[in-house]
Amino acid sequence: MxxxxxxxxxxxxxxxxTALAGKPQPEPPPEAVCSSMINAKCIRCHYKTRICDxxxxxxxxxxxxxxxxxxxxGAELTEDEQNKVVECLSxxxxxxxxxxx
Ligand code: HEC
Numbered sequence: 001m002x003x004x005x006x007x008x009x010x011x012x013x014x015x016x017x018t019a020l021a022g023k024p025q026p027e028p029p030p031e032a033v034c035s036s037m038i039n040a041k042c043i044r045c046h047y048k049t050r051i052c053d054x055x056x057x058x059x060x061x062x063x064x065x066x067x068x069x070x071x072x073x074g075a076e077l078t079e080d081e082q083n084k085v086v087e088c089l090s091x092x093x094x095x096x097x098x099x100x101x
Contacts, residue, residue: 034088035098041077041085042070048099056094063090 042051058066063086071077077085092098 030088030091031098033084034092037081037085037088038099041075041081045070045073045075048101051089052095052100055089055092055096055099058090060086060090 038048038051042048054066064082067075067077067082067086067089071082088098
């Protein structure tokens with residue numbers, strides 16, 4: 001009797017596990033993407049304070065220009081990463097902990 005219950009529970013868990021695994025992974029929150037990208041790509045040449053100081057002072061177009069400039073300096077960002085970083089930097093408020101920790 002106990003075995004049957006255990007097998008039953010295992011089956012339920014197995015089915016649930018398969019169903020979960022089949023689902024697309026939820027996107028990580030934008031702040032997390034932002035934060036890890038800046039830590040990975042932007043602090044090779046200058047402190048994050050450079051970036052922190054600029055938060056809330058640039059339009060999307062201005063951020064795009066800045067990032068293009070960084071890439072010209074040698075920052076290694078794919079087209080996709082440049083778009084993502086521009087998007088997140090232009091949406092972060094001044095003093096955001098994502099950049100200014
Ligand atoms: C290869 C080196 C390099 C990398 C990597 C780099 N930067 Fe820069 N960054 C520079 C240099 C050089 C300056 C100084 C330019 C100046 O004197 O104004 C600068 C200045 C800045 C400034 C201040 C000037 C402005 O345009 O407002 C910001 C903001 C900035 N960087 C953001 C970033 C971000 C965001 C990243 C990551 C996507 C990044 N940087 C990666 C070289 C780099």
